[in-house]
Amino acid sequence: MQNSEAMALSAALLAAAGELTQRINEGVVARGFEGMRPAHGFAFTRLAPDGATVTELAAHLGVTKQAASQLVDEVVRKGYAERRDHPGDARARLIVLTERGWACTRAAEEVAAEVVGEWVELLGEGEVRVLGRHLARIAPYGPIRPAW
Amino acid sequence: MQNSEAMALSAALLAAAGELTQRINEGVVARGFEGMRPAHGFAFTRLAPDGATVTELAAHLGVTKQAASQLVDEVVRKGYAERRDHPGDARARLIVLTERGWACTRAAEEVAAEVVGEWVELLGEGEVRVLGRHLARIAPYGPIRPAW
DNA sequence: ATCTATGGTCAAGCTGCTTGACCATCTGGT
DNA sequence: ACCAGATGGTCAAGCAGCTTGACCATAGAT
Numbered sequence: 447m448q449n450s451e452a453m454a455l456s457a458a459l460l461a462a463a464g465e466l467t468q469r470i471n472e473g474v475v476a477r478g479f480e481g482m483r484p485a486h487g488f489a490f491t492r493l494a495p496d497g498a499t500v501t502e503l504a505a506h507l508g509v510t511k512q513a514a515s516q517l518v519d520e521v522v523r524k525g526y527a528e529r530r531d532h533p534g535d536a537r538a539r540l541i542v543l544t545e546r547g548w549a550c551t552r553a554a555e556e557v558a559a560e561v562v563g564e565w566v567e568l569l570g571e572g573e574v575r576v577l578g579r580h581l582a583r584i585a586p587y588g589p590i591r592p593a594w
Numbered sequence: 595m596q597n598s599e600a601m602a603l604s605a606a607l608l609a610a611a612g613e614l615t616q617r618i619n620e621g622v623v624a625r626g627f628e629g630m631r632p633a634h635g636f637a638f639t640r641l642a643p644d645g646a647t648v649t650e651l652a653a654h655l656g657v658t659k660q661a662a663s664q665l666v667d668e669v670v671r672k673g674y675a676e677r678r679d680h681p682g683d684a685r686a687r688l689i690v691l692t693e694r695g696w697a698c699t700r701a702a703e704e705v706a707a708e709v710v711g712e713w714v715e716l717l718g719e720g721e722v723r724v725l726g727r728h729l730a731r732i733a734p735y736g737p738i739r740p741a742w
Numbered sequence: 743a744t745c746t747a748t749g750g751t752c753a754a755g756c757t758g759c760t761t762g763a764c765c766a767t768c769t770g771g772t
Numbered sequence: 773a774c775c776a777g778a779t780g781g782t783c784a785a786g787c788a789g790c791t792t793g794a795c796c797a798t799a800g801a802t
Contacts, residue, residue, distance in 0.1 A: 447707065447710060447711070447714060447719060447722070447723075448707075449700075449703035449704060449706065449707045450703065451710075451726070452703065452706040452707040452709070452710035452711075453639070453702070453703045453706050453707075454726065454730070455706075455710055455722070455725070455726035455729065456614055456618065456706045456709075456710070457639065458726060458729035458730045458732075458733060459607075459610060459611050459614060459729055460611050460614070460615065460636075461729075461733035462607060462611075462729050462732045462733035463607050463608050463610075463611030463612075464611075464656075464733075465732075465733050466604055466607060466608070467608065470604065485789090488608075491601070491605065499749070499750090500749070500750065500751095501748080501749060501750080508612075509789090509790070509791090510790075510791065510792085511749075511750070511751090512750090512751075512752090512790085512791075512792085513789070513790050513791075515750070515751065516789075516790085517789090532749090535748095535749080535798080535799075536797080536798060536799085537748070537749045537750070537797060537798045537799070538748090538749055538750080538798090539749085539750075552597075554601070555597035555598065555600065555601045556597060558597065558600040558601050558603075558604045559595065559596075559597045559600040559601075561600070561604075562595060562599075562600035562603055562604070563595070563600075565732055566595060568731055568732065569728055569731065569732075571595060573728060574595070574603070575595075576724075577603070577725065577728055577729075578599070578602065578603035578606060580717055580721060580725055581603065581606035581607055581609075581610050581725075582602070582606045583716055583717065584606075584610045584613075584713050584716065584717075585606060585609035585610035585612075585613050633758090647780070647781090648780075648781065648782095649779080649780060649781080657758090657759070657760090658759075658760065658761085659780075659781070659782090660759085660760075660761085660781090660782075660783090661758070661759055661760075663781070663782065664758075664759085665758090680780090683767080683768075683779095683780080684766080684767060684768085685766060685767045685768065685779070685780045685781070686767090686779090686780050686781075687780085687781075
């Protein structure tokens with residue numbers, strides 16, 4: 447495969463990721479979750495199942511734990527999450543979503559489904575599923591970082 | 595398609611984009627182009643064919659023209675590009691790559707080809723081509739923004 | 743019992759972006 | 773030809789989000 451072809455693929459991937467992120471964020475904000483940034487959403491995906499520690503969150507976001515801690519401060523202040531004592535480790539705090547945090551997460555999923563729905567119209571559902579499977583094989587559970 | 599499925603696809607897309615960007619940047623830096631950041635590479639892809647104005651660059655990167663101008667300052671100072679008079683518009687300057695700028699661009703293409711080569715090993719060349727075509731249809735020539 | 747590693751926070755600083763103001767030049771209407 | 777508004781570009785100031793460095797409390801190992 448030619449270098450220029452690889453570069454075109456890279457550019458398309460980046461453009462798609464950037465547009466998707468922007469649209470999800472705009473949709474979430476439009477649904478009444480003001481002051482939310484994409485990073486909050488990515489944090490929520492890590493907090494969603496059972497909560498997480500600041501250190502785990504930092505690893506997931508690819509930032510320092512200080513940065514993650516500041517981000518937690520912010521979402522706690524805005525009412526999307528709360529710090530609880532960690533069961534079994536008195537040093538750690540378990541960050542969990544509040545009901546409003548869950549509502550925000552559901553809103554993000556709805557918007558994502560809208561955007562992906564447009565892709566389905568363009569490419570067909572089967573092709574979009576294939577796209578998802580291939581992308582999942584390319585980037586299996588790495589940290590989610592800003593594209594640049 | 596379920597909301598959770600759309601969210602998983604979104605996460606995979608973002609993770610793939612983030613990893614690709616990081617690896618290309620690391621590869622470029624490792625080849626001797628120190629101090630380069632991903633944003634520089636994205637700027638170069640716009641400058642590459644025939645140069646561009648600061649305003650065009652700003653639109654391509656999705657930032658203000660002041661930010662684009664600062665970025666141009668930086669790459670000019672580092673020897674990757676130069677400001678020339680714009681033929682046909684005395685207000686504007688045409689930013690063009692220097693030879694070193696072209697070398698950096700070629701290096702980025704090489705690294706991108708390496709990474710995409712790994713995807714080809716995973717998925718096969720045909721599937722990767724399909725991936726590229728689909729992504730190109732999803733995000734046709736939008737600005738390349740940071741993922742968050 | 744101690745020593746080291748780990749989770750977390752506080753504080754300070756930096757980088758890259760934004761907003762706002764401004765000048766030079768282009769463009770279109772009169 | 774001229775003027776008014778639009779456009780390209782830069783300067784300056786401010787800020788948000790991240791980093792590094794220092795520090796404390798607790799865990800786990802020896």
